[in-house]
Amino acid sequence: MSKPIIVIKFGTASITHKTGELNEDILQEIARQISILHADYQIVMVSSGAVGAGRGFIQNYKGTISERKAAAAIGNPLLLAKYTQYFSKYGITVAQSLCERHHFANRNQFLQLKETYQELWKNGIIPIANENDVVSNLELKFSDNDELATLIATGFGADTLLLCTSVGGLLDADKNIIPFIPKVDSSVIGLANDDKSSLGLGGMISKLTYTRMATRMGTRVVIFGMKPEDGMLKAIDNQNGTSFAPEKVALNARQKWLASGSLIAGKVQVDAGASVALENRKSLLAVGIKKVMGSFEKGEVFEILDEKKNVIAIARARESSEVIADNLKTQNFEVANADEIVVL
Numbered sequence: 001m002s003k004p005i006i007v008i009k010f011g012t013a014s015i016t017h018k019t020g021e022l023n024e025d026i027l028q029e030i031a032r033q034i035s036i037l038h039a040d041y042q043i044v045m046v047s048s049g050a051v052g053a054g055r056g057f058i059q060n061y062k063g064t065i066s067e068r069k070a071a072a073a074i075g076n077p078l079l080l081a082k083y084t085q086y087f088s089k090y091g092i093t094v095a096q097s098l099c100e101r102h103h104f105a106n107r108n109q110f111l112q113l114k115e116t117y118q119e120l121w122k123n124g125i126i127p128i129a130n131e132n133d134v135v136s137n138l139e140l141k142f143s144d145n146d147e148l149a150t151l152i153a154t155g156f157g158a159d160t161l162l163l164c165t166s167v168g169g170l171l172d173a174d175k176n177i178i179p180f181i182p183k184v185d186s187s188v189i190g191l192a193n194d195d196k197s198s199l200g201l202g203g204m205i206s207k208l209t210y211t212r213m214a215t216r217m218g219t220r221v222v223i224f225g226m227k228p229e230d231g232m233l234k235a236i237d238n239q240n241g242t243s244f245a246p247e248k249v250a251l252n253a254r255q256k257w258l259a260s261g262s263l264i265a266g267k268v269q270v271d272a273g274a275s276v277a278l279e280n281r282k283s284l285l286a287v288g289i290k291k292v293m294g295s296f297e298k299g300e301v302f303e304i305l306d307e308k309k310n311v312i313a314i315a316r317a318r319e320s321s322e323v324i325a326d327n328l329k330t331q332n333f334e335v336a337n338a339d340e341i342v343v344l
């Protein structure tokens, strides 16, 4: 049996000093602890820090988008060189994987990423992913690397997603780390405010949003800090940070990808009868649709909203939004097949 997959994400605040320079002590610790986990898991690292590592080379850096892209272009090789250096102490080679959001939206391309990672794992190599900031445009980018890490974890069916944070875990109102959360609901998300580190993009709200997605797709999540000794090794044993229980799901890999990695091109609102049919895992028929919103092509993915406008499912369209809108009164007109609908 192949080893379980774990995805471990390090944000900017976790691996840089306040000034933005890389914190080499932490990088060495990351390499040491991951070298121990390497024996038992297939690992994907996701590391931010390129902008922080490169921004010192940009004159009068103010953090504009083009400056961030340029800083990432400079910082990425510096970051990788450090990881290469520290992992080599343990005889481990690392590989760079710069990803763009649209690679995840196209299932064939996503499967190619998986194939590449499998080839690397076969050779004992650890891929280190980061967003390809140099070309990512505002409309179509990952919201941050918490999202990138989550899409890799859910799309690969990872056992565990470890999200490293500078604050050690999810804190309660008294600033104590909450050790275990059985389910991420709105009261849990409400614990986080929108504070984030000066160079990062994510913060705790983003971590919790993606934690909810990952746990819904059956992946356990641990938000942890590197400050305690062996912090990562303890986190994987639920002994450090905040652990979030995975939900039991009966989704295949394709459906998990549909619900997380695909890009949502439009929406349809359905009536109460159609909502019930979807809950009972039936296909979506045009007669149950009240309204088609936005425009999508055949094969693209859309959200299904109930009468109260709550998102209740994600589906792949059998017809374009235009054709669907023209057939709302046609009997037995299938808009999405049950196999390609994920009820949330």
Ligand SMILES: Nc1ncnc2c1ncn2[C@@H]1O[C@H](COP(=O)(O)OP(=O)(O)O)[C@@H](O)[C@H]1O
Pocket (backbone or CB within 6 Å): 010, 011, 012, 013, 014, 164, 165, 166, 167, 169, 170, 171, 172, 191, 192, 193, 194, 195, 196, 197, 200, 201, 202, 203, 204, 205
């Ligand atoms: N309830 C909370 N528990 C923990 N952190 C929180 C909470 N609410 C807001 N935060 C903020 O979220 C941020 C955690 O993310 P951090 O590790 O800094 O970012 P990144 O990994 O994205 O670089 C911190 O700035 C922290 O103050």
Ligand SMILES: N[C@@H](CCC(=O)OP(=O)(O)O)C(=O)O
Pocket (backbone or CB within 6 Å): 010, 011, 012, 013, 047, 048, 049, 050, 051, 052, 072, 130, 131, 133, 143, 144, 145, 146, 199, 200, 201, 202, 203
């Ligand atoms: N791609 C950017 C990081 C963007 C990002 O998501 O940052 P963070 O919120 O610190 O994980 C970089 O390498 O600096």
